[in-house]
Amino acid sequence: xxxxxxxxxxxxxxxxxxxxxxxxxxxxxxxxxxxxxxxxxxxxxxxxxxxxxxxxxxxxxxxxxxxxxxxxxxxxxxxxxxxxxxxxxxxxxxxxxxxxxxxxxxxxxxxxxxxxxxxxxxxxxxxxxxxxxxxxxxxxxxxxxxxxxxxxxxxxxxxxxxxxxxxxxxxxxxxxxxxxxxxxxxxxxxxxxxxxxxxxxxxxxxxxxxxxxxxxxxxxxxxxxxxxxxxxxxxxxxxxxxxxxxxxxxxxxxxxxxxxxxxxxxxxxxxxxxxxxxxxxxxxxxxxxxxxxxxxxxxxxxxxxxxxxxxxxxxxxxxxxxxxxxxxxxxxxxxxxxxxxxxxxxxxxxxxxxxxxxxxxxxxxxxxxxxxxxxxxxxxxxxxxxxxxxxxxxxxxxxxxxxxxxxxxxxxxxxxxxxxxxxx
Amino acid sequence: xxxxxxxxxxxxxxxxxxxxxxxxxxxxxxxxxxxxxxxxxxxxxxxxxxxxxxxxxxxxxxxxxxxxxxxxxxxxxxxxxxxxxxxxxxxxxxxxxxxxxxxxxxxxxxxxxxxxxxxxxxxxxxxxxxxxxxxxxxxxxxxxxxxxxxxxxxxxxxxxxxxxxxxxxxxxxxxxxxxxxxxxxxxxxxxxxxxxxxxxxxxxxxxxxxxxxxxxxxxxxxxxxxxxxxxxxxx
Ligand SMILES: [Zn+2]
Numbered sequence: 001x002x003x004x005x006x007x008x009x010x011x012x013x014x015x016x017x018x019x020x021x022x023x024x025x026x027x028x029x030x031x032x033x034x035x036x037x038x039x040x041x042x043x044x045x046x047x048x049x050x051x052x053x054x055x056x057x058x059x060x061x062x063x064x065x066x067x068x069x070x071x072x073x074x075x076x077x078x079x080x081x082x083x084x085x086x087x088x089x090x091x092x093x094x095x096x097x098x099x100x101x102x103x104x105x106x107x108x109x110x111x112x113x114x115x116x117x118x119x120x121x122x123x124x125x126x127x128x129x130x131x132x133x134x135x136x137x138x139x140x141x142x143x144x145x146x147x148x149x150x151x152x153x154x155x156x157x158x159x160x161x162x163x164x165x166x167x168x169x170x171x172x173x174x175x176x177x178x179x180x181x182x183x184x185x186x187x188x189x190x191x192x193x194x195x196x197x198x199x200x201x202x203x204x205x206x207x208x209x210x211x212x213x214x215x216x217x218x219x220x221x222x223x224x225x226x227x228x229x230x231x232x233x234x235x236x237x238x239x240x241x242x243x244x245x246x247x248x249x250x251x252x253x254x255x256x257x258x259x260x261x262x263x264x265x266x267x268x269x270x271x272x273x274x275x276x277x278x279x280x281x282x283x284x285x286x287x288x289x290x291x292x293x294x295x296x297x298x299x300x301x302x303x304x305x306x307x308x309x310x311x312x313x314x315x316x317x318x319x320x321x322x323x324x325x326x327x328x329x330x331x332x333x334x335x336x337x338x339x340x341x342x343x344x345x346x347x348x349x350x351x352x353x354x355x356x357x358x359x360x361x362x363x364x365x366x367x368x369x370x371x372x373x374x375x376x377x378x379x380x381x382x383x384x385x386x387x388x389x390x391x392x393x394x395x396x397x398x399x400x401x402x403x404x405x406x407x408x409x410x411x412x413x414x415x416x417x418x419x420x421x422x423x424x
Numbered sequence: 425x426x427x428x429x430x431x432x433x434x435x436x437x438x439x440x441x442x443x444x445x446x447x448x449x450x451x452x453x454x455x456x457x458x459x460x461x462x463x464x465x466x467x468x469x470x471x472x473x474x475x476x477x478x479x480x481x482x483x484x485x486x487x488x489x490x491x492x493x494x495x496x497x498x499x500x501x502x503x504x505x506x507x508x509x510x511x512x513x514x515x516x517x518x519x520x521x522x523x524x525x526x527x528x529x530x531x532x533x534x535x536x537x538x539x540x541x542x543x544x545x546x547x548x549x550x551x552x553x554x555x556x557x558x559x560x561x562x563x564x565x566x567x568x569x570x571x572x573x574x575x576x577x578x579x580x581x582x583x584x585x586x587x588x589x590x591x592x593x594x595x596x597x598x599x600x601x602x603x604x605x606x607x608x609x610x611x612x613x614x615x616x617x618x619x620x621x622x623x624x625x626x627x628x629x630x631x632x633x634x635x636x637x638x639x640x641x642x643x644x645x646x647x648x649x650x651x652x653x654x655x656x657x658x659x
Contacts, residue, residue, distance in 0.1 A: 135441055143486045195437030195468065201492045203437070203470040229470070347554070348572045350615045353446030373651050377620060377644040378446075381453045 046091055049098035050123035053082070055107040056276055057123070059116045060131035060171075061144075062321050063269045064089060066261065066297045067131060068110040070273035073294050074287040075280060080104035087298055090115050091122070106280075113147055117154030128155070128178070129276050130164040130171050131186065131268065134193045134320040135351065145198060148174035163275045165268070166236050169226055173198035173233065184275050185224070185238035186268035189327070190320035192354065194226075202230030242271040247284070249274070255284045260295045265324035299417045301328075306420075308401030311336075315413045317345070319354040322407070326359050329405040335360060336395045336404060337386075338369035338412040345410050349374040357382045366395040369412045392416055428461035429633060432477035434503065435469045438493045439519055442574065444483025446617030447514060450626050451479060457640040460630075469493065473502030477511055478633040484517030484575075484615060487530040494522045498538050507540055512608040512632045514625075516618055517575055520603070520611035521545040528577065541611055542584025543604060545577045548595075552576070555656045556594025556614060558602040561586055566628065568592070569602065570621045570652045571614030579604075579613075588612060593656050608632050621649060 056075075058068045065087045072083045082101035084093045089110040098107055111119045113133070120128065130151070133144045151174035155162060164175035166183035170193065175181050188194070197204050207225050227234035239250040245267065247255045259270050270291050277287040296302040300315045316325040329335055341347050349371050357379055365386040367375050372388060379386045389395040392415070396404070408416055433440075433448050448464055455462045467473050469492065473480075480503060485493070497503055507513060513523075521527035524543035529535040532547045556573045560566040569589045578598035581587060588603030588610060589596070596602025596613055603612035610629070612618055619626040623645040631637050 145486055145488060192436075192440070196489065196492075201438075201488065203468060348442065348574060348615065350443030350446065350572060350617055353443030353449065353617050353620065373644070373648045377648045380644040381446075381449050381620070 046095050046098070046119075046122050047124075049095060049102070050107065050125070053098075053105055053107045054127070054280060055109065055123055055125040056127040056129060056280075057109050057111045057116065057119060057125045058129045058131075059111045059113050061113060061134045061136045061318065062324065063131050063265060064110045066266060066294075066300070067129065067269040067272055068108050069294055069297045070261075070269055070291050071129070071276050072108045074273055074277040074282060074290045075106045075108065077282055077286050077290050078280065079106055081106040081108055083108045084110055085298070091119060094119060094123070114150075117150050120154050120158070120160070126160060127276060127279060128160055128162045128175075129272055130162060130175050131272055132165060132168045132188065132190075132320065133170045133174065134190050134318065135354065136318040136320075136346075144170060144193060148198060151175065152177040161279060163272060163279065165272065166238050167224065167226075169194045169204055169233075169235070170198050172236065176236075181236075182240070182275055182279065183236045183238040184240040184242070184272050186240075186242050186271045187224075187264060189264065189323050192319070197228035197231060197233050199233040200228060200231040202228050205229050240271060240275045242268055247271045247274055249278070249284055253284075255288060257288070257291070259291050260293075261297070261301055263324055263328035265327065299413070304420045306396060309396055309399060310403045311396065311406050312403070313413065313416060314405065314407045315410070316407050317410050319351055322355045325407045329407065330403070331359075331363060333403050333405050334364035334366065334399050336366045336368065336389075336392065336399075336406045337375060338367075338392060338395075338406070338408040338416065339372065339375045340370040340409060340412040340415070341374075342370070342411040345412075352378045357384050360384050364399070366398060368392050368395050369408065392419065428463050429455050429479070429630070430477045431462055431464040432474060432480045432506075433464060433466050434473060434480060434482040434519075435489075435493050435496070436466050436483070438469045438489040439483045439485035441486070442484050442517070442572075442615040443617045444481070444516055444615065447481050447483070447516070447619040447626075450617070450619040450623065451481075451630065454623060454626050454640065454642075455630055455634075457642075458637055460634060469496050473497070473500050473506070475502050475505040475509065477506055479629050480506060480511055480513040482513070482515045482519030482522070484519060486518075490518040490522060490527070491529055491535050493518070494527075494535060494537055497522065498536070504538070504540065507607075507609060510608065512629045513540070513610065514618070514629060515541075515609070515611045517573075517577075517613050517615065520613060521577055521579065523609065523611055524579070540609055541604060541606055542582035543579050543611070544582070545579040547576050548578040548598060550576075552595035552598075552613070554594060555652065556596060556602060557592045557653055557656050558589035558594070558596060559592060560589045561605075564588075564605070564628065566622070566624045567649075568653060569612075569614065569625070570649055570656075571612070571616035571618050573613045574615060575613050577613070620645070621652065623649075 082104040084097035089112045156177040161180045162178040165186040167188040241248040314325040316322040368389040523541040524537040527545040528547035558569040585604040585606040587601035
């Protein structure tokens, strides 16, 4: 890796300097700006930095950053790993990540769903990990069926091994043109975007699968399997199966996950990470202890302290993400919700109406963020009592000392993190 | 009117992106606040559209689901029968275009609509994305329309419909108007969702079925409307 051509070496060194400056001036994690400088100088830089490593690309609507972190943690058992740990998931961030760790034999890159074809083409990554696809930031017109179709085209005819969640029909369809796929039954909580067959548009039937698992409710057990009523498209047979706390590996051995990260969505991320690790020669017995070391990811799931209050920070960027956050939040605790609609959030707040907030009835709910009035009306229509707050600080002050859950969307989450000095 | 108000949500499995479910929830809430019981039917695209509903809703979606939705509605015929009986319909975005004679498909090719509104749509040059505000046809007696649009469509209105509104900001149909109506059928490009941002429009749909409605406490609706209109209109 140190044998980069001079121009590329210079470009990546300059990129690192810019990243250091960006961090030093407090303008960001530095990962994007460093990569941008590098890419301007050497468009082929990413290709060169990616060569000669075992590279894993991780993409999905939700859980990209966390899964990237889990896989990275596991692979560190095998050697040094270059990764974009700060969620800078476009090519500039990838250049920055790989340039800052040029000698690492492994690379794990979180990739924005829309950039996956381009990054796959540039890096020639040998492993791609795909977890879920659902509606997200709709004013940027991420039409997810089109996205899955682009994945299909990008994966076809390539010597790439895909690890994909077969419980998500759209992901299954997007992954199934790959030469080799390892299917993981990692579950699917949000189903509003997969009632129709991605292949023919016919209705998808859900039916009992009964993989005899612990931790699944009867209702979940009853409709894990899916098949199109009108064509042959159906759920492939999984090699790995997640059942509540347990993962079954291809040899039929059960593993209790027991990870620190909370919620079923993170157990799904961990199941996928185990499958990726095994593909690279690391069995669950060695990978699991590494997964259990991850306690928070870019501030998510972190607990911060202020004036006797312990605030647990949960990020939810889209309807599926809100369901995952509700799964983690403690019904016995008060909860602060913060919603913005800046560029990275999507400027359209309509998605609030796709989330069922009724689960919050009965706990103290405080509402803040730049688009708090949108959320206020949403909760009023859902019959969820709440209190409107002008600022996050005010919301915290209104609650008694003790534990508090916080759910925020992207820029609202970053604002809260910034208040705590990004120490989280 | 029968004892409970029947709301029919058409094809949420195909056409329900952009929070369109909100239109259903707002109708339910504003009926309930007046002591009117509601019953909502979610009609999957594999099922027949019931003909006895009071208010029908259809939402937005991607190109392919839009084409599938149009085909199935045409084959089914239930919505046509309901509208002929005098039922009300709110059609949003992709659903709005479907109600016309023709709309633009994935590659811009013309796709036949179901002909419940005298409109024809095609693909515009640029995507219309952002906040929209518009003055509603005075004949309907509604306050300024507010919402969020996100579409590639350009819609020409024929003589059989009237424009729902004239835009103050935003693109709408593409000719200075936004949406249209004919009888009890209303079409609009607005998400937001449309009825959450425009509770008077929700009440108009309800009153077509129930007759005049008493006012209700709806300060959260008004607070959001005021904020959104202030954000886009020069004061
Ligand atoms: Zn099919």
